Amino acid sequence: MKTIYNSIRDEIIKHSKVRNSVLGNVNEWKRSHYIILSEIIKDELSEAEELKGGKKFEIGNTISHVTLQRFFENDYQDKTHSDLRFLKTLDKICIFLGYKDLNDYILTVRYRKENDEGTDDQSYLTQMVYDYCAAVFEFYKQFPTHNTELLKGLVFDDSPFLERASQFSKELCDKDFHLITKNNRSNYEVFDIHVVTDEPDKKILESQEFWNLLFKVGETGEEHFVNQLSTQIYFIRKINDTWKIWDNYNPDAGMLNRKIETI
Template sequence: MKSIYNLIKAEIREHSVVKNSILGNINPWKRSHYIILSEIIKDELSKKEELQNERKFELGTSISHITLQRFFENDYDYKTHNDLRFLKTLDKICIFLGFKSLNAFVTKIKDEDLYSESVFAKEFTTDIVYKYCQTNFEFFKFFPVSKIEVFDELIFPEAPFIERIRNYSSELCDRNLKLYTKNNRSNFEIFDLDVISEESDKIVVKTQEFWNLVFTVENSGEEYLVNELNTQIYFIKKINNAWKIWDNYNPNSGLVNNEIAKKP
């Protein structure tokens, strides 16, 4: 994703409307220039067919100058730049650039070989892991409803990993557990992420993760805690030209289920 991130920056500077404005002859840009860029993008997005339907309400038609300045000036960060809100910002930028979405932009640069396949695979798969962790946390927030479909874009439907998630989550939901998030009681952090093995259709990623989760049973006083720092391994495969998670090794998988089983 880092390669894509940098290509998007370059594409913005090369956009005809930007090049033909006062911004075309200025480098580097400062705060006032990002205000101008924000207005240019807002004006162009208001004309885009892609934002004349429900996507207009989903994405909006503007990007603040503060967001744009951070986008250009800050180094790429896996966690920050895979946040759902930021991905929506990238969608809007890509629509401004003339594409239907971020995915359409990615497809174009793949087709035109504008990056190293090996570098892209590593970046993309590590992004998948960050997205998975964030999605997993959101998944817990839906409890006691098990919305397993939130993983559709990240885990292959036939993968053993999704079956394990389905099994342990259904037990927790059946017991009416809810994730307690008040005052940030529940949270997670990824401290390290490394690609430890790479093949043409498989990449193995190792992470150091800290999960601090508090599950409660409403109106019962029952509380179950997960407070673990551990190493996890993700096995990511390329099937039918799509990279997704196939399996995961987590030594503390099912920890809450085990704690429940110990109770009389």
């Protein structure tokens, strides 16, 4: 995430609206310059298509000069830059830069890097994690239908991971959970995927994932929120010349199920 953080700062400085303002002639920004930057961003966000509708009320369309100054002057730290408010700020900055959101920016940077450096031998592994997360989100969208077939192209049928995931999700489907996606109310972001272990028949990948989900129970309309930023570990194996996910370590696995049990 630190690489993305620094990249976003560089793109703000290079933005045409910033370069063509008084900020483009200043090497070291002070408080007054961040006030100007805040106004520039506010003007752009007020016209942004991505913030027309519900998302404007979800993340807002302004960024204070204090937040911007802190963003530029402080080094990235996991503890202070992983909360929901900061991620929403990054969403707004990325929209200002011309992207749909932070996730779109991350994907664009990743594709640029792949094009610049050529095809990476391990790119299929990181793509597997991206594809798995996309499949999981689609899986949730079909609740209360319990369609684990969506996952089986990426996860081994007899794996402990699929067994656990199936059990947790089946409990939610049986309780008539529905995922709310209107106005981008539920979303996720995946970033900082890297290979930890690289062996001929086994790969271990680590990723940072943010899941922001809203579920409603069918008859009662009772709402249940998932708002988690966590480090996840994927254990990928090669069996019969096929690479798939065998297991996963997610510190928040089953959290919603346990929360429901205590209500």
